[in-house]
Amino acid sequence: MDLKPIYKNVIEGQADAVESGVKAALAAGVDAGVILNEALIAAMDEVGNRFEDGDFFVPEMLIAARAMQAGLALLKPHLTAIDVQAAGKIAIGTVKGDLHDIGKNLVAMMLEGAGFEIVDLGVDVTPEAFVKAVQEGANLIGMSALLTTTMSNMSATIEALKAAGLREQVKVMVGGAPVTEEFARSIGADAFAPDASSATRVARQLVA
């Protein structure tokens, strides 16, 4: 069966058409993992490329992500544990003391569009709350800080993960305007990304 129409409808943000396409593909016996990878995720990759090239704007990207999610919801019961795991579960929030959440929200939406399961911890998130999210199954955490004064809470969170004996089982990604690659390395984070579209790329590499 031709998966192209699903691919195209995700890019165009047509949630209804994606749903009916996914239903038809499942009925025709196409493997759920194949639909996920070759239609949904491939389409979101293309959306990401168009965004980076400046052909797509944020709202268009979000509507494509919504269409992708609609298809994914139908696939979920048919996906194997391995397929689901592949994408990963990310707990994301702004660090303690920081209320700047626009960047964090964008990153979360993009990751969701790329097939990640998102646990949005909101703003002003304590190290303990990040630890708890990992205990509850997140295999990736994303921390955002826009203030010089709150950046230190990123390393406080990493220390808390270590203290809880969880550091080895989770990947840590950081971002926000004052955060740099160098800073990320210095606090022992696994990765840094300067913007939302590179955040998805980096997150995928981390869980690969």
Next chain:
Amino acid sequence: MTELPPARPTHQFFDRQQCEVIHLAALEILRRTGARVHHPEALELLREADAIISDTNLVQFPAGLIEWALAQAPSNVTLCGRGTSQPAIRMEGMNVSFGTGSDCLNYLDPRTGEHRLFKAEDVVACIQLVDSLPEIEFCMSMGIPSDLDAISPYRHQAALMMEYTSKPVVFISGDKADCEAIVAMAAAIAGGSEALRMNPTLLCYSQITTPLNHGETSTDKLLYMAELGLPIVHMPSPMMGGTAPITMAGALALGNAEVLSGLVIHQLKNPGAPFVYGQGLHHIDMKTTISVYGAPEFELARAAVADLARYYNLPHWGYAGHTDSCVMDEQAASDATSSILVALLTGQHLAHDIGYIEAGLTTSPEMIVFSAEIINRMRHFMQGMSFDADSLALELIHQVGPGGDFLKTEHTLKNFRSFWQPVLFNRRRMHDWQKKGSKRLADQLREKTVSLMEARQPEPLSGSLKDELVYILQAAR
């Protein structure tokens, strides 16, 4: 012939009716949707004033309460320079004062062209630059020094500003404890807290979180400043398409609801305490996701906010001299020019962020010096034209007569200096310009900036006052 007063360029965006629509919209938002107030004392004040509180901290405001608060707040606020009761800034009518922005991470060094993290010595150099430029009338910190206390940089910045400029200071704070330390320093310099309240040298800048959230720390600062009767600009920055509707009317109404609910809390604490109206209404760029500083929408938003504040008869906060460009280039120059003109035309009382580049992540001293030149130029534009007998000069025209010239007349000699004389802009012709080194504006600007930064020695604080600042800084740790 009848003598008319001088004509001045003006700009009005909203009429009364349009302001009223935004006012009534805010009343409806506050009555129907309400705002969350994460602060026990503020909730208590609101409860006593008959606001309706549900779901722990969701406050719905009766219209009468908001209009009561509007009637309490003073219609004008003045700021003084260090050690004088003479107002340096009068926030009234169409007056406009310009100042820098706060807290950039990065510094674009005019000497080396290097883009790097701010250091304390850069902050000092920038403050001294502000002190030396008459066009810049108040000071914000410009940078967050990467080599100073990272946990509480705000009181250090404030101390530096109080030390290195005698101009009014607008300060940022992390929490109420910062405010206490900063106010204590200003009071020490002013000769006591009474003197500071009568002749305030500082304004507290704090933020409401859009949409409709009054956070605990920022409300703490609001109540503290209200109690002391010292001025505060307590404002949201609704981001169209992000934290606020993408349409300007909706975003403006939302932001207005946020300011007015903040004003209610403030006036309940201390009726008549000075409050500055502000809304950092702006939008998110859907291509790059930055919060945009250089755009026609940004400028329209400024005009809207200024007209709305004037409708309320409240002093207000504005923006100018900023850009999204990463360097001091043609884009930056164009943004500075249009935003400064808009600030003057729309009468924004305190136009801040002079020198911001990279959408508020970097400060460029060259942008500050360039903006000063433009402020000077546009102030001349705003002077408009006089209609008095001397300006009409009919007698002179008659005397010179057909075919004569005006160059040698006394009248020309007396008046030619009122024309704007640029410092940076070139008016030489090609051969002459080449002889002078073929300098482009950017070259002139860099040289001028560096020489200003090297020359300046501000009025020093007396030794004992300096000791007192150091003492307060250390006690606060």
